[in-house]
Amino acid sequence: MLGPINMDHLRSSIRAWLLEDMPHGDITSQNITESRHSVEVQLIAKESGVICGLDVMTMVFQEVDDLIELNYSVKDGDLIHTSQVIGHITGPLASILMGERLALNLLQRMSGIATMSKLYSDEVEDYDTRIVDTRKTTPGLRSLEKYAVRIGGSHNHRFSLSDAVMIKDNHIKAAGGIPTAVKQIRSQIPHTTKIEVEVEDLDGLRTAIEAGADIIMLDNMTNELMTEAVAITDGKAILEASGNMVLERLKGVAQTGVDVISVGALTHSVKALDISLKFK
Amino acid sequence: MLGPINMDHLRSSIRAWLLEDMPHGDITSQNITESRHSVEVQLIAKESGVICGLDVMTMVFQEVDDLIELNYSVKDGDLIHTSQVIGHITGPLASILMGERLALNLLQRMSGIATMSKLYSDEVEDYDTRIVDTRKTTPGLRSLEKYAVRIGGSHNHRFSLSDAVMIKDNHIKAAGGIPTAVKQIRSQIPHTTKIEVEVEDLDGLRTAIEAGADIIMLDNMTNELMTEAVAITDGKAILEASGNMVLERLKGVAQTGVDVISVGALTHSVKALDISLKFK
Amino acid sequence: MLGPINMDHLRSSIRAWLLEDMPHGDITSQNITESRHSVEVQLIAKESGVICGLDVMTMVFQEVDDLIELNYSVKDGDLIHTSQVIGHITGPLASILMGERLALNLLQRMSGIATMSKLYSDEVEDYDTRIVDTRKTTPGLRSLEKYAVRIGGSHNHRFSLSDAVMIKDNHIKAAGGIPTAVKQIRSQIPHTTKIEVEVEDLDGLRTAIEAGADIIMLDNMTNELMTEAVAITDGKAILEASGNMVLERLKGVAQTGVDVISVGALTHSVKALDISLKFK
């Protein structure tokens, strides 16, 4: 359900996060005999947004105790609204309390990202332009955060330094120019790997096209310059607009005809979506 | 320098976070021969605040390449201001670029927490009241986030479900009352472990004191009620105010005489402090 | 059943211990075809004591082969007597032989500790005094050994250097006195953490009370001195008697009115309880 991510790694991360919150169990709940009894709990939205992370919440609780059962009335990507009961959880009280903090923490954060992702992608829905994330994710949570971006309707940029080439100003300076940098790198990488080059003006753009860049990042350009860039490129490379891409600018940027707009804010400044457990 | 935290775990987390960002190295930098040359980089504050995480930044870069050298002109806890050069980094260009993203991500987040922690603790500096954090931390980052809280002048609450007892309403309901809950738990835990009980009114407070609670959490009480609670308790337990403790309320709450005010916002809504690398 | 301990860690320890005893399987049993047949085995007490570790034994055997079934006629904490059949195990012969050594080793050791723990706690059952263990446990087995102490009726001291403060003579010397040491530490630790101070005479006791110590360890004091200490303290701190607390002294020490007596011998000099498997 979570798509092509590393499930092994996710499972062991969840185990590690649970241990962070209870290295020797829950000395409150587990020392009250009656906490072994089963209870029923509601999962309730405290504000409106895009829900994301339900499968992860299930994994958290079932890692704590496979007696816990979860039933959701929504699925990842659905819109939820304030006060909506979006699921029911039943199981031993102690077990639910042991998983509650981590489960909510992840669900709230992922839903917050998906909600923001939808806000940004909706803004450009009339254009053939993708909103994409960046590498400014929380250490250890990148897979989940990038999944939440997709659930919200935006897209992902490269996952890491290993899966696509991004030639920046420092690289160009070191190599002695865009052509040399591209040539050196292309000779070492598979033909299945794309090369992106960052440029700051139209001269750079022309050199990058010539050098055969697959993607060209237009760094901090005005809409006027980007419109010109789109004309010059004429489909020979994917164009990505980057730098201070706040919500208000998106439509204007999309109108220039660029293919991709990258937005660090999607994962960098997460406002959690308020969701809580209500014990009956 | 980082105090009594699990250094083994931190080191292996850093290794894991680096791998998240480059499972097979940096296919851009490492495929440009000249990137092996040494460069010098400045660490610059882009806004004012409390710096925190310098030792962690050092660990990140030296994990990438022990040829990287870092020199800071400030130390954790110092105030920094916009445009201040707070350190110099020298080493191979490729190595610095490989560690840059993770190092900044951690430094910015930790400094953001320390800055907020100072803001909150300064607010009550004239009172004998501690501001403390909660368990609403980022999965996998709790040690570092709690360290940043301390660096900023606030204090920590319990680290996890395992190191102090916190009896909440669900526990009380399950056990059939505060006295039974306290008694059951005390018989199982070491004499070195404290018991905190959450109460919602003064009756609960009196019962908790009677039961021998070491700490009593006053949940969502008015300042008037809390003033009364302080009088009733008369030093027989530590009193902790909790629930919607926004910055504006802190002074008033401190004036009631409670010992501790817990603030989820210290780690829950982190605004990163803007700090960046400048390559010469 | 095992209470609030780290089950993840226990499971992986069991796996590691099994591998220690058969890194490449059992080259005897697994090379005899007929060893795959099911057999029935009795678990028999060869001497009297308190049984402890049955759940751990189950985990060991089921880690080897989930076809193994175990049924016990007693539960952890029960008294067992010589020749009593306390359980039945059925499963493939090879699998049972592969788990036998480790399972018995743990069961015998844990039962030995529980038996001794009961002996010590029974001695002071007429007093309001706890017998507690120390950190002199077997490397890697602390959780299980401390669990066995609880099962036998005694209690646990702090689990580790991380969960409660214990200020000893070297700390006091380094810090320049009890008051400074307590103050330095209290400013760094959560309000949920207790501070214990070790004192050697009544002057030290008075200083420690003044400094606000939660627990005070009376190191190697005579019963007379301890009686005096109880009077001086008057409930303002928990008093712990320590140093050469042999069985014969316990009643006398309890009569002084101290709250806690710590006994290294509970885990330090374990005499295994003889229990064995009998193949029909």
Added chain:
Amino acid sequence: MLGPINMDHLRSSIRAWLLEDMPHGDITSQNITESRHSVEVQLIAKESGVICGLDVMTMVFQEVDDLIELNYSVKDGDLIHTSQVIGHITGPLASILMGERLALNLLQRMSGIATMSKLYSDEVEDYDTRIVDTRKTTPGLRSLEKYAVRIGGSHNHRFSLSDAVMIKDNHIKAAGGIPTAVKQIRSQIPHTTKIEVEVEDLDGLRTAIEAGADIIMLDNMTNELMTEAVAITDGKAILEASGNMVLERLKGVAQTGVDVISVGALTHSVKALDISLKFK
């Protein structure tokens, strides 16, 4: 120095054992600023015996802090006597306190085993008979305990179920006799692996010799029977005496001419050798 053991595993065990004793550091020592100062400590024998585990003690302390320096005036296997200063340790006070408990625990246990091992092996020094240990070792400590046995002058039996064949009564019953059992197993194992067969009488012995057993265990036989067994065997197999081999019987058993006597007590009932640190 520790001979052919798994150093990787030992190092990671030491790390795990240290974490067991301080999952989040030492909240006492590390919160006293002056504990960073260097101190000098003596390692003193409190009773006489065979010292063993010095290299392991060094590994423990240097894992805590590589600023710690250890100098010993004895080496593993040497006799030490009450009050003898056997080493000096210098380093930061906090670091030494953090390693002290684990280091002493291991050193005392290993020295206890080595001392007992010497006692047993000395008893048969006039005979061509080896004293050997069994698999009744502490889970997780087998390598160190078997090393201590060797240091004391006794020898090791097989390390685990994987490195030598031991055909016991249950195996023989399952296979339908010694010859079938030996034949089945020999066809599967390398020619470099020995087969030991347990027998209870002289008929069994003769069958085992015939079947080509490399080693034959004489289970619970009288000295008279064993003398006869030696004569019958006439060097065609190694003979091992087993079952209730208490110290007092050893000489008599050695006189029968058996090659090996196995003694569970070498590791099963460890009496730690009293050794302590003395801070100046």
Added chain:
Amino acid sequence: MLGPINMDHLRSSIRAWLLEDMPHGDITSQNITESRHSVEVQLIAKESGVICGLDVMTMVFQEVDDLIELNYSVKDGDLIHTSQVIGHITGPLASILMGERLALNLLQRMSGIATMSKLYSDEVEDYDTRIVDTRKTTPGLRSLEKYAVRIGGSHNHRFSLSDAVMIKDNHIKAAGGIPTAVKQIRSQIPHTTKIEVEVEDLDGLRTAIEAGADIIMLDNMTNELMTEAVAITDGKAILEASGNMVLERLKGVAQTGVDVISVGALTHSVKALDISLKFK
């Protein structure tokens, strides 16, 4: 079924190998919705040989998805022939595609080794001589490769440097002769461990016999010399022929009467057996 091997290690190796081939899942199959549908696949031999690794193939696929079911019409060790359908696999298309590459890679390699092993062992089936493998195995695959050797009818030599002694020319030179080397080593190792000595001529052989070697390796000797060696040894040690033991020589070497012939080629130069999946 796989015999006495380390199943824990195998399972975690399989998990690691799967991650090598899909660190973030299969971005093709998992992004096609219809790939979740179940399909049926045939396992087909493309050439004749000895099948080996079916249980491992099952483990691979069930690690990917426990909805995958496998049914084989043959078992490890059976002869298979070109075009024979040897099994059926059903399960979600995406899951089967995700395990296919690793599963076939292991099955083909193991079957290749088993096929070669049978070829070599058949050659000497009329003699009382074992064909054995060496330590020239693929790093990380030794257990599986040695299992495949056994399945094909040949046998294993020692598993590693830890489980049997092999004294080579460099050891002899260092120790100052065979007798000293054997004596030094025998005093340290268990009586359950065999000693093999490598000799290059009949003088060496006689010295090794005298020193009590359990096994003697005749290194690069002619058949004539080996015949003489067999006569001299007269059953007092196991004789192993080694050095350039190509298939054509085996019968002649076996005729000399040596007990064991070691053949690096069994695992060193693996020709995979062609087996493939056919999707209906």
Added chain:
Amino acid sequence: MLGPINMDHLRSSIRAWLLEDMPHGDITSQNITESRHSVEVQLIAKESGVICGLDVMTMVFQEVDDLIELNYSVKDGDLIHTSQVIGHITGPLASILMGERLALNLLQRMSGIATMSKLYSDEVEDYDTRIVDTRKTTPGLRSLEKYAVRIGGSHNHRFSLSDAVMIKDNHIKAAGGIPTAVKQIRSQIPHTTKIEVEVEDLDGLRTAIEAGADIIMLDNMTNELMTEAVAITDGKAILEASGNMVLERLKGVAQTGVDVISVGALTHSVKALDISLKFK
């Protein structure tokens, strides 16, 4: 030196491979006292080829013992010839013997691949065509084997199922055609990821071009068909020839103008290059 690969993973693999070969050390070498003395050893080529894996060999030996020093007179990628001394190793005899087997195993295999890689790439050196490897690598060794391919002058295909899309016949059938498959996948993957489509005829080719495939694999086509395919494609996609690409066909295939030829044999059928250690 090894380029952008996962060094953390390589180091821990080397440690695991060493443990496979000596779980409890080397009971021969480590039990001969004189084996601690230093010796000097030559690394000698026994046949001609391309050397590859020298840095890995260094890592192996230094993992065993950092007293071992290695000096090479060649570097990865250099041609070596029979009898050439290509390096010197000095260090304790026991340490060198403990690393010898693994080091040579890796060096011989990697050099074998590099040698074959050069043979294949030399064949097409007059054409603008790349020879690339496949996913038919040894489980656990993919990084090293793909590095060896690059050292020999050929190139890499995608590293795994996660870093580039490859739509095969089963995917096309499941999705209901190439256009749907491409569209579904493109909507989920980053704009930085390439899509390759496998086609069997020119109709498929035209559909794939239309659908916007970045790379098109021509599966088992004749040279004539491929020549036509090149003309049709006209630079709109990268063309990859695949299926039975034996050495003899390469020139002819390159002449058709395809961009890439993929060759499973590069890693699938490795013939080790004979290199050995010579102790003086």
